[in-house]
Amino acid sequence: MSLQRPTLLVLLPALLVGSLADRSILAQTQTEASAALETEIPGVAAFTRPPASFNPLTATDAEPDRYGFPQRPSRDLGADVLARWERRVMSQTRIVPQLKQTNTFHAPIRSLKQIKASGGTIEANSENWSGYAIVDPSNPFAKPGSQVEAQYIVPKPVSGCESGSETYSSANWVGIDGAFSNDVLQAGTETDLDCAAGASYYAWIEWYPNSEIRVTNLAVSPGDLISVSVFIAADASKHLSIENLTTRKSVSLAMTPPRGTELVGNSIEWIVERPTINNAALSKLTNYLLNPWTDIGGMTWPSRPGAPVAYLPNAAPAAATIYRLWMSDGTNQLGGVQLFSVDGAIPKAAPSLWFFATTPY
Template identity: 30%
Template sequence: MLISALLFHVLVATATLAVSTSGNEDASLVAGTDVSQPVQVVHPSASAGTTISEPVPDASSFNWAGSILTVDAATNVSSVTGTFTVPTPSIPPGGNSSGIYLSSAWVGIDGYTCETALLRTGVLFALVDGFVTSSAFYEWYPNVREYFGDISVAPGDEVTASVYALTSTSGEASIVNHSTGERTSVRLGGPDFVPLCRKNLDWIVGDPSQPNGPGIPSPLPDFGTVHFSDATGYVFGNPNAGQTVLNIVRNGTTFTTVSLGYETVVVEYIRE
């Protein structure tokens, strides 16, 4: 198990400059000049006081499945959160026990219509030569992905992931493991970080690469069903948003189905 975990981190671990903290700290939801605007709550499906458009039909991605909300030019995203149970990945149909199968469940800000930057956090899970491994991660793309060293996650754990855009160049990512009582957070940002557009709110399952490349996507494990509950975002300005539902499609094969409910995004792996 240790060898497989080390191999997993050699394959996917990278480094970025950040300071990680654990304990009971909660990130602020407001910062900078945005405090002059009203804070509004949004969800992946329509709720009181919020208008969500019908999902974009037939939206697909090589790597991502889930729900993305996009706000207008005068509105800025403040935070995104969601709670899910870490899945147990298994070998997909036609796979073999010596392969490497990689996926993740995460929440994020930007990365879709805003392709230049993405702030996200969640859990990366994989099968490496038949061994299951999982790690909590955070990332401010295009900086490299990093892993929390002070929290453990395992299949079956209930986890809440949250990201906060304090400004366009500063933010915070936090993970709470309700099953173990552990929590951690990290503050990110600085002049070397590409500014966020603060236009997309993301609840996603899939390869942690960008939606459609570059490069060859990792083979997906059978991750069963990932159910995001308490899927909520906060924005400064107009709470009305456009909604896109993405499914993973590769070489004409659809690997996922997505369903929505109030504060809920459910992503299911299609077993052929």
């Protein structure tokens, strides 16, 4: 994917009318070769609204990539997967994101300690993650066509504050890498509580070891239904999508890796995390009580033409290992996850996850 800078001749009318500050003007100056524009954050490009003539239901396989949509899923994954993709791409209104780098980091898994193993799934404790991770040593998730996605309801803090100086954080995200690798490519939302200022909610993307990048103009509220996905385009560029299905607003972005970093592609995840502040101390986990996730999906596409390979928390190829993760501070359990699935479904139905907080504070 090549990023396009608008030419001076195209921008001149906008300069004359004094509307250069309006980023929608930039969206209108993109060339037909690419729908991605550079942003104020180095290494991050934003996909703008596709032209009115673009119909994702009749587009070629290459066109969704051009406009920052996940690739059309194969019918081999089931009619429900294809229908879900069609609803997503047809119902959203793409906005040009406003971005802000912060001092919050969503890091790889920390202090992993196995509890038990059963039937190809390892249960383990982690300092910062709860959820599910799938690790495949063949590194399939770096290949074009790989994807991880989910939908969830934005949770709301339920516990009161004992003092005005306390702060709590909780991040929902899906991503590639981070389990037994030093990077994480991820997209999600945050539910934070500042006991002096109140609760706050926002969308973000990140390619760790760089810090979080907030999407400040994509509104997020408790109770909103959010869809997030991270996927590898046909040209191997790395794309991230966040859609607020309640407000029908979305952003789609592409990222290049931080200096000295490359995508390993050894794992995908569905995670609730207590992030790291200033890349130093772990935050206290927001007591969100319960947080339902649905439409859990992950896949690779080893070759085209050919069939995709599904990776789900309840079903993965034999070479892969599924991790069910509990969050613990070493003394207390802080959070966990429960898997719900329809056994024997053909094709296998997407499982659901229920996250829960058990924070002692």
